[in-house]
Amino acid sequence: xxxxxxxxPDSWGGFIRRALSNRSxxxxxxxxxxxxxxxxxxxxxxxxxxxxxxxxxRMQPPxxxxxxxxxxxxxxxxxxxxxxxxxxIAVALVAVxxxxxxxxxxxxxxxxxxxxxxxxxxxxxDVVFAFPALLxxxxxxxxxxxxxxxxxxxIGIFNIPVFARVARAGALSIWPREYxxxxxxxxxxxxxxxxxxxxxxxxxLLLVQGTIQFALGILAEAGLSYVGLGTQPPLxxxxxxxxxxxxxxxxxxxxxxFPGCAxxxxxxxxNLLGDGISDIFDPRAxxxx
Amino acid sequence: MSLLQIEKLRLKIGNQLVLNDVDMxxxxxxxxGLVGESGSGKSMTALAVMQLAPVNARIKGRIVFDGTEILSxxxxxxxxxxxxxxxMVFQEPMTALNPVKTIxxxxxxxxxxxxRASRAEAEAHARKILDRVGMPEQKFPLSRYPHELSxxxxxxxxxxxxxxxxxxxxxxxxPTTALDVVLQAQILDLLRELVAENKMSLxxxxxxLAVVTEMADRITILRQGQVTETGDTARTLSEASxxxxxxxxxxxxxxxxxxxxxxxDSENLLELSNVTRDYPGRRRSLxxxxxxVRAVDNVSLTMKPGAxxxxxxxxxxxxxxxxxxxxxxxxxxxxxxxxxxxxxxxASDDELxxxxxxxxxxxxxxxxxxxxxxxxxxLVAEPLYLLDRRLNRKERREMVAKALHxxxxxxxxxxxxxxxxSxxxxxxLSIARxxxxxxxxxxxxEPVSAxDVxxxAQILDLxxxLNHRLGISYLFIxxxxxxxxxxxxxxxxxxxxRIVERGKTSEVLDHPQSEAAQALVSAAPNLHRAIxxxxxxxx
Numbered sequence: 001x002x003x004x005x006x007x008x009p010d011s012w013g014g015f016i017r018r019a020l021s022n023r024s025x026x027x028x029x030x031x032x033x034x035x036x037x038x039x040x041x042x043x044x045x046x047x048x049x050x051x052x053x054x055x056x057x058r059m060q061p062p063x064x065x066x067x068x069x070x071x072x073x074x075x076x077x078x079x080x081x082x083x084x085x086x087x088x089i090a091v092a093l094v095a096v097x098x099x100x101x102x103x104x105x106x107x108x109x110x111x112x113x114x115x116x117x118x119x120x121x122x123x124x125x126d127v128v129f130a131f132p133a134l135l136x137x138x139x140x141x142x143x144x145x146x147x148x149x150x151x152x153x154x155i156g157i158f159n160i161p162v163f164a165r166v167a168r169a170g171a172l173s174i175w176p177r178e179y180x181x182x183x184x185x186x187x188x189x190x191x192x193x194x195x196x197x198x199x200x201x202x203x204x205l206l207l208v209q210g211t212i213q214f215a216l217g218i219l220a221e222a223g224l225s226y227v228g229l230g231t232q233p234p235l236x237x238x239x240x241x242x243x244x245x246x247x248x249x250x251x252x253x254x255x256x257x258f259p260g261c262a263x264x265x266x267x268x269x270x271n272l273l274g275d276g277i278s279d280i281f282d283p284r285a286x287x288x289x
Numbered sequence: 290m291s292l293l294q295i296e297k298l299r300l301k302i303g304n305q306l307v308l309n310d311v312d313m314x315x316x317x318x319x320x321x322g323l324v325g326e327s328g329s330g331k332s333m334t335a336l337a338v339m340q341l342a343p344v345n346a347r348i349k350g351r352i353v354f355d356g357t358e359i360l361s362x363x364x365x366x367x368x369x370x371x372x373x374x375x376x377m378v379f380q381e382p383m384t385a386l387n388p389v390k391t392i393x394x395x396x397x398x399x400x401x402x403x404x405r406a407s408r409a410e411a412e413a414h415a416r417k418i419l420d421r422v423g424m425p426e427q428k429f430p431l432s433r434y435p436h437e438l439s440x441x442x443x444x445x446x447x448x449x450x451x452x453x454x455x456x457x458x459x460x461x462x463x464p465t466t467a468l469d470v471v472l473q474a475q476i477l478d479l480l481r482e483l484v485a486e487n488k489m490s491l492x493x494x495x496x497x498l499a500v501v502t503e504m505a506d507r508i509t510i511l512r513q514g515q516v517t518e519t520g521d522t523a524r525t526l527s528e529a530s531x532x533x534x535x536x537x538x539x540x541x542x543x544x545x546x547x548x549x550x551x552x553x554d555s556e557n558l559l560e561l562s563n564v565t566r567d568y569p570g571r572r573r574s575l576x577x578x579x580x581x582v583r584a585v586d587n588v589s590l591t592m593k594p595g596a597x598x599x600x601x602x603x604x605x606x607x608x609x610x611x612x613x614x615x616x617x618x619x620x621x622x623x624x625x626x627x628x629x630x631x632x633x634x635x636a637s638d639d640e641l642x643x644x645x646x647x648x649x650x651x652x653x654x655x656x657x658x659x660x661x662x663x664x665x666x667x668l669v670a671e672p673l674y675l676l677d678r679r680l681n682r683k684e685r686r687e688m689v690a691k692a693l694h695x696x697x698x699x700x701x702x703x704x705x706x707x708x709x710x711s712x713x714x715x716x717x718l719s720i721a722r723x724x725x726x727x728x729x730x731x732x733x734x735e736p737v738s739a740x741d742v743x744x745x746a747q748i749l750d751l752x753x754x755l756n757h758r759l760g761i762s763y764l765f766i767x768x769x770x771x772x773x774x775x776x777x778x779x780x781x782x783x784x785x786x787r788i789v790e791r792g793k794t795s796e797v798l799d800h801p802q803s804e805a806a807q808a809l810v811s812a813a814p815n816l817h818r819a820i821x822x823x824x825x826x827x828x
Binding site for chain 2: 177178179181182183184185186187188189196197200201281282
């Protein structure tokens, strides 16, 4: 290998240039920013007031006045999507945060310690996995009362074993590498090695899993809202809108189309963003960028 | 009439010219050795012959195999050729076989595909060829999976797959590089016999001149995609008229100049007494206790400061396990290891900081021993963590710069990432990391076996120089006797977990007493001997 590439020292300028020349990062960031901006704007302003029901305007197809049409109560779909984004994103993000925040350390611990710690943690994981996630979430919210907070906790708990498994599998493939042996010969303990060597090397795995879990989180919130255990009306969420729309699918397809597109675009944007981030932070990919 | 004729082969990937006007011809029944350092285009030549070069490669020139124009052949024609008239054996026996299929299925697969034979016929054929490569059915039934076999056995299966249909041309790309010397000798014998029996031609690719000399009738030397010399093996190498050929030949026999360092050796640096390490074996049944596997068996040894000792043995003999215990990365089942008086088998993590600072390690694989996501500065500075005092950033950079300087790298290399270095440079980095704390002992696990001959010579020189200048003792773990001879005073021969022979390096290697040592010595490729034998055969 004669790969002695010309080297530029790493600086913030170079970092930003590299980030901006990465196509999936830029597109992903753009889409994500639009969604976030939408959620922020909805705090102050929406095209229509969604608490007012204008029955005369019900089930209007998209027009210059109602860009995305209106629903069966005559509420503006665009306004509902804007407000709904707050709930959907918040629930999914926090749920992923809970899953990562607890699952990743558990998985790394299991991989680092091995033996009975690994066995106990992973079998416990299997137990949590064995429960049908959505049904258990229904149970939790039914016991503790419906609402966005309980939905978040319920979805978050079922994200933990997912991240624990991914982190453990990733970490197990890194542990036998020689550079870990070298770090151990340098007297570093398991915790330090995990932070310095394992986590950066499994970060892209976790990011990809994170975007997948985010998408599932939005869907789970939608499911909970559908049975009345998630976001409470009159606050809309994307999931609620989708499920409300399905009865009138044939008459007013736009009611399902637009919230569906919103979910799709958000997930796609986050996926691209995750891909881009992992590329930017991989020094081996830098020459390509 | 030659079987394979390559004319003016030019291969470009992107802007890089990988092969530049390569000419080569192989007659039926001839063994052609293709020699060159890594990146010289050896493997790419082989892949071009199989039409398996990467899709983004642009190829010009002419390759004629047995009357077929390879470069203009359709994929369908190539599929008929590959595995039938041209067989190929790869370097890495661990990844060349499919882990989820039995060896019988993998050998029979090609036979069924090319001959349209029935399953039973193909299996009968597979049984025969496996028996021929030394894997008789009584011991290795067709239902074995690759993971149940050792490296050498897997390579035999790979050879069986390649030779099942008696190809006219066999391409072997570094087939023995991943094996120890004894296995290497066996596999080379097998290849030679198969070639003679079936009147095959063999394109034998290797970076090891001695091995090629033993195998090849003619030799082609590649350098940076260009053929520098081609001709009769023995004559080409003994005359070494081309400067590059001479350089290669000299490098592969290189012995660094060694002068004894001045160190106080009144006390032992390292003392092992009766060290044993058991691993839990496989359980026979659910309720029985697993039988332990003894990796290291009752090993005792002592090392003086400044000494350089080789630990040689075949793969799987327990060398690396022993090294890990010396480095306190693994604990022995019984026995004690004293490093400068401290028993490191019973020391706590905190007590281990001092011995750890004084012993460091260099690994075999210059690609795997660095975290790809850290800069060189951070990687080389890693052992500084063991110092009692936290260094500030400036001091740390100073020490890294100094260590880099000592191994022949520059200050500017500090900001780079490992992938920006070549294999030899990475091995220098790994030595820099090992010496940054000024250790008393460096354990080197096959430190040069993944390197090209000229780089290997440089790295051996570097080891010798550091031994002299810094008084570092070495424990070299290797199966390569040339390395042991070049750099060590004493040698320990290990076999099945025990040390079976010890003594002065030259004495043991010239007059081995134990069976294990004799096997190692007689199997070790030796360029002088190989050339002499060739010349003698030709009269």
